[in-house]
Amino acid sequence: MTAKIKKNLPISDTSEWTFDLIEKYHTEIERIAKNFGLSTYPVQLEIITAEQMMDAYSSVGMPLGYSHWTFGKEFVNTEKNYKRGQMGLAYEIVINSDPCISYLMEENSMPMQALVIAHAAYGHNSFFKNNYLFTTWTSADSIIDYLLFAKNYIAECEIRYGEEAVENILDSCHALKNFGVDRYKRPPKLSMQEEKNRQQEREEYLQSQVNELWRTIPDKAKNNSDEKEFRYPSEPQENILYFIEKHAPLLEPWQREIVRIVRKIAQYFYPQRQTQVMNEGWATFWHYTILNQLYDEGLCTEGFMIEFLQSHTNVVSQPSFDSDYYSGINPYALGFNMMTDIRRICENPDDEDREWFPGIAGSNWIETLDFAMRNFKDESFIGQYLSPKLIRDFKMFAISDDDKNRQIEVSAIHNSAGYQTVRSTLSEQYNLGSIEPNIQVYSVDAKGNRSLTLRHTQHLRRPLDKSAYEVIKHVARLWGFDVKIESIDENEKIIKSYECSPPK
């Protein structure tokens, strides 16, 4: 444990912030973070107003979003809640970019600014820089440029082709954005210069490719015999937007470019969707650890700590399932407690820990946490590190809900018989692969009416929500010809299908 040497004077004793104070606190926080071995992108702190925070918040934290009504809706909603006082504004927004941009809101007090610096500019920042999903799938050094390119390109399209036409395409792409990511193949790096240079080239190339597909259609007379063999695509495609970008017969080049933009941005956010618990847990763990260190060194006052702790406690609270405030498991609470628990297992393991975590019990906690941060996503992180002690602390229980039964069943609780089940169930709960329906491009009737068939492979008999019909309309708009979606069960039997023609 750190020795409590109160040799320093607190940096400040009021809750007002100044640029000077931010710099001083930042210097100390940076020093402490480095001592703990956090490796980060350079930090850029930006002071903004509450209104600007609302702007940023409603464009999913993108500093330069292209314009679209859905962001307006978010803004209207955020503003309403903020004015009503229902919601404090999110006090941190941090951009996965190099340098890492972190927003500090003008209205916040000094302790809150310090918290945000520690949380976002060091916690999230180091996660962005080192987690394998982020290093593999995102290019922090070029995202800002790409967003700028996207914003300008879309604005230009609005002028050239009309706002409505652009809005239609964007609406349709947004409906599919979760199906516009490559899950296994690393995407090429983004760069604005490259994008610009290549864009013209690509427009021509894409168009020629599309034509190629339709040109290689065998003659009618010839293919009657081998109807079974000819299937396009030869393998089902999981990236629906990519497939549309490359193969939709009727899209204009600029429309393909917009499909690509939505796809690229979805890809950029894909790792964040898979690491919510870890990312927030990591950042929360570090703001807690760093600010406590700050206090131990006598650099901040008790009032400072009380304000910080109050905010921290709110963030990591976990209402139980029967509470009015319950809305699922709080990723901050779960993540923070797991990180803290790993440290505990390293520093003060008991017999249970030694049995469950022989590899890390008693190891160096900084190295162990660092390893966990780098090499996992939520699903595997929970599967690997959720300890029996935490399951007991959270009093977790697993429910098995099958619509074949009239009642739901408690399949496991926080006892030795249940730990494994609870852990694997919770882990599965963060598996995007099973949260999202499995829908792939199955075939294109290339020689017939050019219709596109999507296939939904049911997982545990879960049906698609009704809104799928709306999504199919959007797919039809992009594809330009009829689109069919089929749901198949475990035996590959089609149990439901729905067809839609493109809008005239």
Next chain:
Amino acid sequence: MAQIVDRRLNGKNKSAVNRQKFLRRFRKQIKKSIENVISERSVTDLDKGEKISIPKKDTSEPFFHHGQGGHRDIVHPGNKEFHQGDKIPRPQGGGSGQGEGSEASDSGEGEDDFVFELSREEFLQFFFEDLELPNLVKTQLSTITETRKVRAGHTSEGMPSNINVVRSLTGAMGRRIALRGPYKKEIKEIELELDNLLKRHNETDPVIINLRERITYLKGRIKRIPFIDSFDLRYDNRIDQPVPTTQAVMFCIMDVSGSMGREEKDVAKRFFMLLYLFLTRTYEKIQIVFISHHTIASEVDEETFFYSRETGGTVVSSALKLMASIIQDRYPTNDWNIYAAQASDGDNWHNDSKICVELLNKEIMPFVQYYSYIEITSDRHQNLWEEYTDIQSNWDNFAMEKIEKISDIYPVFKKLFQKHDA
């Protein structure tokens, strides 16, 4: 070392474009919501923002996701009494349990509504757009100016009642001092000379007697200086300065006989609202008098005006009589700008229309700034219209139009007021 950037002065309305896009996208729903709002609003209550609620399902964006059903396993925190294998009834709201529970709302808004605030400008924009009314607000009514007496120094001529006593007396005193001066000086000199002479001569000396007479003469002159002279008088000066009259009264006259249905009343209400809005741009203070009539007219409050429904025939002149008498009693024309808007389906007891024309010509039109009549009917013109056509040709400040449906209001309104400008 971190870079600290102060972005506070950067544009803060980055979302304004998106907000506009949002409003444009849901124009139809917002308009509908505004229509509901308007029917609930008071006529004078038009000029502010509004809370708009539109169905949430319209604003939601679809995406592929699982619906209810099938099998799923979920972990929840906070177990108190469950044991492995317990069977419990499925909670309402489906099996997901992931935050799809009730979001309690204290303001009584349904969960199915997306509620937000329109600013005043946006509200007016939508309101006018609804009436296809782009630039009404920019049009300026030519304001009739009223003069007011203001002080403007003093004059030497005027009415006795305006004499400024202090000024006059000050002037008089100055004049007296000025006029007395030479005499007093001479008296002083003579007295000095007398003193010298008396040392050598006695009183009977003719020189001395002469001097004494001179003193008596001069003292007489001094005495004869008037205490106040006519040209001492100063009068407070007041001049006429043109000032716009800042108050206006608006008469809303509506036929509430059985033939006016809810729809017609709604059209009338919008028209009155427009006129009110129009006037608020020009006048500081506006009063509204609601006169409803069937066979007899009465002054009513707004609620009654728009929502009560009477049956029976129609005698328009009763309302005009009432209006004329209210003008006489309460709204002297030099203090008030009087506007009137009359809405009717044009149906009138046919002998009465002539009386109306008479009343308008003699007792109303000379006193009002503007009188507009709208006939709300989809039929052909009714008898009141024919009679009013005469008035229109006689008076510049009279206008009438026919409105069939809500969307006619603005063009009609514009026409009415353009004519006035001409």
